[in-house]
Amino acid sequence: MPSKKCLAVVGIGRWGKNLLREFDRVALVEWCFYKGSPETKKWLKKNYPGIKTAASFDQILHDQSIDAVIIATPIKAHYELAKKALLAGKHVFVEKPITDNVKQAQELVRLAAKKKRILFVGHIFSYHPVWAKIKRLNDVEPFKHASFVWNKLGTFNEELVFNLASHDVAMALDLFGSSSTSLAPNKLVLDKPTSIKTIENSGMVTDSDIIYIRLGFKNSRSCTIYINRVSNFKNKTITLATNKNVYLWENDRLLKLDKKSAAFKLIYQSTKTPLEIECTEFIKCITRNKKPHTDGGFGLGVVRVLSKI
Ligand SMILES: NC(=O)c1ccc[n+]([C@@H]2O[C@H](COP(=O)([O-])OP(=O)(O)OC[C@H]3O[C@@H](n4cnc5c(N)ncnc54)[C@H](OP(=O)(O)O)[C@@H]3O)[C@@H](O)[C@H]2O)c1
Known part of the structure; x- marks a missing residue:
């Protein structure tokens, strides 16, 4: 049995809490990072006392044991965080939509290919x-x-x-x-x-x-x-x-x-939730170097349409 993948979850808001719960079942969540709201701090202390809160995003990127970064921040912050994580050699799960513009989505797709990292976009209904x-x-x-x-x-x-x-x-x-x-x-x-x-x-x-x-x-x-x-x-x-x-x-x-x-x-x-299937699929993709169905290219295709509406 291979050892569990080590993850960091960035953004512990309404949706990030769900991702944290699900990823905690299928991987080892070592770090989390958010803007610093006292409610989030309290929630983490009560529900996940063993997970460390990073003082900065860079602290997570410098940790060699972290395989992948899960990004569930407001959409505007996706690009910068995903870019930094890919540059640091981490696999990335980024919530939908990948970015709020085509140019930045293209850049992330190119970067993931160059760094040979998995870029997975959380289009959850595709896993329903x-x-x-x-x-x-x-x-x-x-x-x-x-x-x-x-x-x-x-x-x-x-x-x-x-x-x-x-x-x-x-x-x-x-x-x-x-x-x-x-x-x-x-x-x-x-x-x-x-x-x-x-x-x-x-x-x-x-x-x-x-x-x-x-x-x-x-x-x-x-x-x-x-x-x-x-x-x-x-x-x-x-x-x-x-x-x-x-x-x-x-x-x-x-x-x-x-x-x-x-x-x-x-x-x-159906009996299984799409979230458990999606999170398990991400771990499978980074473990087996498998191309995700909702990879960066798929996410870019979505953003191309959104930007025309
Ligand atoms: N797949 C789905 O069905 C689904 C459903 C809902 C949302 N989403 C996606 O999930 C993402 C988050 O949505 P949400 O509703 O959970 O938002 P939210 O409740 O506003 O939570 C945002 C979280 O990100 C943190 N944050 C904000 N800016 C940050 C930054 N620059 N660096 C690090 N952390 C930062 C916030 O910190 P504080 O806690 O300190 O404020 C908070 O924990 C969005 O991309 C959204 O599209 C997906």
Whole structure:
């Protein structure tokens, strides 16, 4: 049994806490680093008293025992931290989206290749077991259209498109913009959308809180993405149509429309969480030098689309 990989988690906010919990199960989290909020300090002391808090990011980079750095800071900070970590020879897991602009994403992709390090972007839905099932269905009976609908309240601290639409754009590219199949995932080539249209963009709390986008792809395939972050209820659904069938993804369930009874019937339910699959996959990638499905190139493809919306 090989020894556990040693990690540092940078950014221990809402999402970083989840990553820390999950990575602590599959690896050895030695260090963490954040801006210094007293709440985070208290939380770490209570929940992870054995994990050291670094005085600076450089302290982590100088530690030769650290194999990889996990970055879960606000999007603006991704680039600098990922760049420094790659230059120091560490593998990098960076939360989605990889950066908030194309130029910096390209630079990280080039740097990871030069340093021969894994650059993994946390596009979590790509690791959802229901998504894996959808990709298998797509191989047999290609989907023509997908409708992504997401209602929630907040958060408002990041820009809507980069923070939230990044999830849906990543799935759309994975499904319609990828020339690979689930049988040959290593042959992934991302095709750009043939059209990107913003149908609606309204601001209530910030400049943009409700957005409706349409992406067109080759062979008359398309998707629409509707996100409302000023909603009083929370739901995320994806409706997918082939020439013959309609499917609905809701939470951990995949349903198929029975046209005779006009009712959706359950065809698949997942038991594992996407986060545990994603974190395990990252460790596998750095252990076996395996190219991640959501590598820097995939993350760059997502940012290219986001920056055009
Ligand atoms: N995959 C998903 O489903 C998912 C879901 C939510 C968010 N995310 C992603 O996760 C990332 C973090 O989001 P969040 O909601 O967790 O943010 P958050 O709650 O604001 O937490 C940000 C954390 O980063 C720390 N931080 C800020 N600037 C830093 C810097 N320059 N260097 C080091 N640490 C820094 C903060 O320190 P303090 O604790 O001292 O303030 C805090 O711990 C974003 O990239 C977001 O897109 C992903």
